[in-house]
Amino acid sequence: MAEQATQAFQAIVGIVGICGNGLVCVVIAKNRFMHTLTNAFIFNQALIDLIGSLMTLLLNLVPIPDPIPPGAAWVFLCSVWISDYLQWAPFTASTFNLITLTLERYLAIVFPFRYQALATRKKAIAVLVGVWVAGFLFSSFGIYLRFYEAGEPGESLMRARRNTFKTLLIVCAAFIICWTPNQIFFFLSNLGLKVDFSSPIFYITIGMVALNSCLNPFIYAIKYKQFQKGLKVVFGKRGDRASIATASTGHN
Template sequence: MMENPSRTTMMANSTAQSHPGIDTLGTSLHSTDHAALTGVNVLIGILGILGNSTVILVYLVNPKMTRSLTSVFIFHQSFIDLVSSFIFLAIRLDRWRPLLSSSAAGIFCKLWYSEYLLWVLVMTSTLNLLLVSMERYVCIAHAVFHRNHFTRKKAKFSMLIAWLFSLAYQAYWAVVSIAVDGKCEPRWISGAMQWFFGILTFCVEYLIPLVLMTFAYTSIISRLNQRRRVSALYEASAYNLNTEGKSETSLSDSNSTGRTQPASPRPITSSSTTARQDMYSEAKRNVAKTLCIVFATYVICWTPTELEYLVYNLGGSLDFDGTFHRVTVVLVLCNMCVNPIIYALKYREFQKSLKRLLATCSDRVTRRHLTSQAGSDTEQFKLNKLSRSPLPPIKRAHNQADNLAMSDEFQNVIINVDKS
């Protein structure tokens, strides 16, 4: 695959040899495959920008959606993916690589051509997904502790920690990326160092978050299913008690009066309270299911490339022009734009807010169209009315004089009319 030397397209080895197809500070040679890949990259970047912008707009228009901590994390996730889409698109479209001085080339290599900023965003996105997963787990498994200790201030502080940790951790990649002879490529001090960071990256960026999120969502699903079974048993027992109450009351009334009287059931619980609890539980289940799908998508998109990167750093061979590597890169890119689609299909609160936003926009467009149509009809009515009304004699004489180019003989006629 012809693209910048980065962790998605590492060089064939850790020496000074660069990836074939790289030329003058990462400029790729033109080819049919490269043009097709560029088209796919641009399409994914645009979809990521449009999708995540829509999510952010829905949250900004409806501030009530950001009341819960989960919504705050989802908003933050969309912001990260939006910035990632912009930076990714800019990197892929950066085909103008000027000749730079040695110092400037080193700075641009470390911060831009190495894709350091993009990997900072990727790491922050993973940590944010981990944060929202653990927040949901504590909310469902330890509701009292969540209510007493989880606040918006602490949530924002955890987001800040995620950004700072990502900036600091990914700095190693900027350090090993060096500009040499107009090319930006990683230079490892030794093979042991590459092995160490390869294993560390696999554990920190993928394995540890994967284990924690798997535990969180497994526990969430188990707790929700358990509560659903308990709720079903409770409703069944309440129904049986109500039925028995009806029978006993009807029988006692029949014995005392000699005829059967309609009996009123003894309510076990308030129907409004039960309905409210059911709605709340259903909302929790919907959020949990949505985030489970987001997590599953993350696993599908990132597992192949993380395993590939681990094998490469441990000394395995890797064909960067092979089909498998190209598929893994496309999967990683799709993770930036797939979350808004999941929210639109599964997250009911987001669906309601999105429909409300679209309805409001449609009403405004319709109202503006009707207003402009009414304005044009009014203007047309006025013009028709003026065209049917006769002109005053003096103005008509002047108009005739203008149409006849103010010749001498008609000027005399106009003077006589004005005198009369």
């Protein structure tokens, strides 16, 4: 019963995550004033979470074949599909992207001059791609173990940067809240303690991890002022040029 309830919850979360993160991607892509380095990481975060939400939905809707076919199909199903690799790999990549996003803001605020030299397009692309690679490789390692072991800114600019910082702080807090209970289970298991991975509480922690994939769009919509302006542009409520110009300076 608990497993069925969790599956239903994850399916709903998957749908909301696809819609919410898809909207974030569209808003950032369609508004040139949002084409900044910070928003590139936010776009990457939304894209990763969109894929994670899609996999969460598919893994709950697509039944596992019974009996499982032999040969290469068996290897694929066990190591990629049944293991939930396609779900946990984006979740892991999302974690790495959130770390890089936090570091990017740290460098921009604490070392602004060094940040200008480091924040190049090529380096940003390399980091964004590296986040995906690291997430999928890290999750692959988990499958391997399971398989074989069973300048002085103006006031408006400061306000924009403070808003970005507060938004990302909330994103980090949501991440910690959603992921910590699940990781406590695995931490206790790694310590050798007996952990019931079939308990209702564990299924709830899985649901919380999935929930994290669809929370960020709501956080952006409620807290991130530049994203709010982008939403208005996408949905036809175009503000004056001065407002958009002000928004575009918040992440340089």
